[in-house]
């Protein structure tokens with residue numbers, strides 16, 4: 001039988017003796033939130049198993065898009081939305097987003113808006129040929 005005795009932690013404030021924690025195991029694993037899934041992930045899998053280093057967020061974002069159809073919040077994704085039809089898509093970088101918008105405008109004559117979380121949005125004007 002195991003009796004759990006809670007530690008008296010009231011008097012312990014920010015004092016932390018680091019007991020049992022190895023250097024390098026400090027919890028600095030980046031996390032990614034997705035408001036559409038209502039969930040949050042740390043990137044330990046990307047860092048430890050896939051070993052993608054500082055591209056972990058990018059890799060996570062691409063995998064998330066592949067499996068769920070959308071990018072998580074922190075990906076800084078570019079989203080393109082047609083203003084005339086329900087077509088649209090999301091991209092991790094500006095170039096493919098802009099190309100999608102221009103191609104869609106070219107073939108359909110529709111105006112397409114491109115928006116980015118940080119930079120606001122621009123509209124690709126179909127009249128500009």
Ligand SMILES: [Zn+2]
Pocket residue numbers: 034035036037038064068070071072
């Ligand atoms: Zn999601």
Ligand SMILES: [Zn+2]
Pocket residue numbers: 082083084085086087104108110
């Ligand atoms: Zn359209």
